[in-house]
Amino acid sequence: MSQRKRNESPKHESHRKKKKSKVKEPKLYQMVGYTNEENPFGDHNLNQQFVWKKKVEKTGEGDESKLSTKARRERQDHFLGEIHKVRKRRSDREAEQEEMERLRAEESRLREAEQYADWHKKEESFHLNQARVRSKIRLVEGREKPIDIMAKNLILLGNCDDDDDSALHDTSQLEVELMEPTAFFRGLNIGDLRELQADIQTYLDLEKDGPNKSFWSALKLVAKKEVQDASQSDSGIQQANRKAGIHSAVMDELRRKFAAKSSDELTSTHMDIQLRINSNDPTIDVEFWEAALEELEVYRARAELREFHQKILKQQLGRLETKREELRIYREEHPEEMEKPAAGTGKDKAEAEDEPTANQDGSAAAVDMERAEAAKGMEDLEEEMGLADEVGTKDQVYWWQDKYRPRKPRYFNRVKTGYEWNKYNQTHYDHDNPPPKTVQGYKFNVFYPDLIDRTNTPRYILEPADTKEFCILRFSAGPPYEDIAFKIINREWEFGRKRGFKCVFERGILHLYFNFKRHRYRK
Template sequence: MDPGRREMMANARPNRNRNITGPRADPKTRIAKTTRGEKSGKTAHKASRYLTSDQQSLEFVADEDRFVLRQSKKKADIRVREGRAMPIDRLAFNLRYIDKERDVFDDDDDDIEIELQAPETIVEQLGTDQLDQLQSDMESLLVLEGDPTNRQYWEALQALCKDQKSKLGPLGREDRVLSSVAEDIDKILKPKTCDQLEALETQIRAKLRSDEDIDTDYWEQLLRNLLVWKSKATLTRIFQTAVESREKLLKEKRSSGKQQAQPQQRQQKSSLLPSVAARPIGLPEKPGPPLPPPGGGRPSDNEDASQATKALYDREAARGISENEEIFTAEEAVPAHVKPRWTDRRGARKPRYFNRVQMGYEWNKYNQTHYDHDNPPPKVVQGYKFNIFYPELEDKTKAPTFKIIREHGRRRGQSHAAAGEADTCLIHFIAGPPYEDIAFRIVDREWDFSAKRERGFRSTFDRGILQLHFQFKKIFYRK
């Protein structure tokens, strides 16, 4: 401390001989310094709102991991949806109904119709190379996965894959000896619950750690088999939870779909489609020569009436139709020159279908000028959803196909229609015995093949249903 200040504090009275530059006693200007490391309450609160660089790095890595995991699950769903799933995709698809972090906007409306496959069944069907690939894929997911239930699922699958690989590999002399008692061990472990297996595991580990004179090989083999059965019990429990959740959602969807479908199906007999196809696109309705009518259908004496077809039809009809959809039945006769010869023989059947046409308004410059939301322009066709049922194809290795037929020599991109009207074409579906070809008249515009969810393009054949869903490209005019 400064000598002058010490003297001042010792003597209550000011010292006339003190250094003029020394500190003066003034109770109003006394300052108490905070100790090093202390912060005022306001400053500490403000600092707590900001992360350190290490914390920011950890948060960034965690966000990146969540994004990569979500994209991996999304890709698996797409491959399952399109019928080209790998084993890891089928296994990941099972978790969609119990995954708490799943984004519902990644789901497709028809995903709930896809059957779940038991994990144990998937693993047992794989060879050694496929098991190696599956284990590598599971390691990648397990590193990113944070949900405890999902981690249990993947860890149990790893144990199951390891056991399956050991069964497929060559057996040594010791393995052959131990495998002779494996069946007896499995008989002991199979009926036990997960809790009972955990209790037995504790007892076996205690016995192996003890100094008792025991058959170590037997007890170690028993422990290995126990861990496999424990993994199977865990997988069964998680898979059963997913199945129950799916069945509950499926029941709710079908019950709500039936309620919506009943009033809509009563309107099916009204002649909606001729007016749809004949209406000008993007222009006000005015008198003039309409487009060729979409066709009134053919006699259905030979229509497929099998139980399998009826079940598929009823399930599709139960989904109902959306606000912007209408039932589509504009069937046309297949041109004679493209008919296959085998259809003349006895037993050919006409396939059943449940198709929808998507309608909407196009707010182009003309319509914005002449219409508003209170007086909207005429609806135009914006897309189609074809669902054609082929449950009993003779050659199930060949998926049905389709092609576009344009009459009068018109080619793609050319227009022969009058001003304000739309060209039409035939879409011709070919499947093979015992089903006849079938054709529909549709508006001929360029399709949007985008994979975006809101565009909804789909071309698949799965479980006897050919699905072709597409929308037309939207045309934007630049100024």
């Protein structure tokens, strides 16, 4: 230590050290990246050398003045190297932690994306199922829309993954639609066509890559064409072939040819026309062939729908044949159950009624309808109307009996009974000892599953009976069914819907429900 340093005052020494510290601070920051104010150790004297005074006093080692300049520099370099290693380890650890955080975030993002995709798929499946359920409910309740009828065969024959089996949506009484899907575009106005087009697009969007995607895609093409034609018809605009300079007779001839071909043949024709357009031959009328190609697309869609419908009908025919074969085998294995019950044997009444009587409709559809109606059971104060309530009709000769075998329709009827709590009955009877029951109404269910002319609705006719207390209720439907009549109480009917009146013909069943008017004495 120099003489000057030993002789300086404490104040000057402090000032000198502060000045020296300020000079060293930039060098320290350059070497280790820390300053007295900014370092992870909280040390405000970082640029000052640390001396372990207790150790120096005890061992007498560590005096920097005894070390040579070279040794001091080597020692300093060693410490700096250690510092750099520590800093590198720290930075590596921080980088590793950041990478782990990034990987965790990426894994979480992928997991959430997978869950979202699965959720999105389930949501679309749910919406598709709900669309089917809505169609099913409208079909069962008899208020179907065109889109419901188009989707009807897919629902009935199980060509869609429908998990809903609720009894509220029972489609067992629905019949397979025999008309092609394109037939339901006829007679619709522009508003109905656009609504149907939107419904078809909804089914197509929800179907995604389902088994019925081609069906809805073809319907979409046909619906688009029908909407275009209806719009042009309403606005008085000439058709596209007129605008393109194509004679209507030529286009009509093309349409006739397209309508007679299958979808495979139309696909081959489509390829030929496309090659003709792309040939760049100046003698080819490109505008004409493009218009023809546009028409071909629609007719190919119609052909695909027609073939799809034929496939559905063949599938239904196969199911019916399978059921018929199963029934035949069952009858062969259980002949005793198929025998008609003898009088007084006490066999089940429903079994006996299932056997067709002379000239009665014995078709499987009619029997199934009768069983389904019987399975609904009786409501309170209802009784079944038996064969005794049926009355004979006069022998009639029908104009169609040479072509179709006349048959009587099956039926399942109920009579509604109750108590009249008038003044007399209130005086002489109570709930423990009720008065005699009286007829308060009827429920008629007559089954016409094989009606030839489905546009002709069955009707009922009231005719006088042999006494004024009764009347004859006759049901008439047309070929191949004979008229059927019942003898009922001759009283005035309630025709209000809220009073229980119902007269509906749906799904091959004529429902006629009515109650009698109640006349109350008033002073």
